Amino acid sequence: TTITNTIVSLGHVRHDDEFERAFGAATVHDFFNLWSVVIFLPLEVVFHPLERMGGWLAQRMLGGSAVTVSRFNPVEAATEPLVRFFEGLTGGLGQEAGGVSLIVIGVVLIIATITGMGKLLKSLMVGRAEQIVHRAIGRGAIPGIASGAIVTVLVQSSSTTTSLIVPLAGAGVLTLSQVYPFTLGANIGTCITALLAATAITGPSALPALQIALVHLTYNVLGVIVIYGIPILRVIPVRNAQALAALTRERRLVALMYILGVFFLVPMVAIGLSTM
Secondary structure: OOHHHHHHHHHHOOOHHHHHHHHHHHHHHHHHHHHHHHHHHHHHHHHOHHHHHHHHHHHHHHHOOOOOOOOOOHHHHHHHHHHHHHHHHHHHHOHHHHHHHHHHHHHHHHHHHHHHHHHHHHHHOOOHHHHHHHHHHOOOHHHHHHHHHHHHHHHOOHHHHHHHHHHHHHOOOOOHHHHHHHHHHHHHHOHHHHHHHHHOOOHHHHHHHHHHHHHHHHHHHHHHHHHHOOHHHHHHHHHHHHHHHHHHHHOOHHHHHHHHHHHHHHHHHHHHHHOO
């Protein structure tokens, strides 16, 4: 889910300072999630704590009165007409060529949008507007985490939330230390989508569906508690992001290699090894 804001940061690639700030703000989310996997995956494989906690919570929740919440995604509703338009344009190219064309169009639109947004933010984020942003996000860890969670619950997409914060970091409105807690809140808030979907399922599948959603929530909450709650671990994702951003400032190709390696090569290798 963090590839979107990493791609968004590429919209600042022409300006050294902006790109370093934006890429650092994007990849701090990556490194936090990578370290969460490093810490919790071995524990889960051996002891199954997340599976057990998710199962226990699901049984308690289903033991009460059932609550079903209809799922509505405002971002999806707003973008669906545009998506259908481009699907119509590329429909005659065939499934594979059409899919690749849609990806290219999407990336171009993201970069163009973020470039324009960055210019607007530079002119808008002054005075009172900048103070409001700092009050909501930059006043400390708890307000930052809460803001990230609330915004993500409203839009039901952590990719959207974190992608919106990257231009603010690139423009210098927010620092990496302020963006960091906000992205952690987005990590927690994104679980609402799975929870809403799980509440709509009835019958024998209701328990495992809710358990999976609660495992997702428990994993993200524990990740914040363990990594951000322990000072010696808290700084690791920030330092990783700062080091990578400084390197990409000097060598832009590193950014492309990072995206291809972390989001494509490593997962494919892991899948290949798991099937052997």
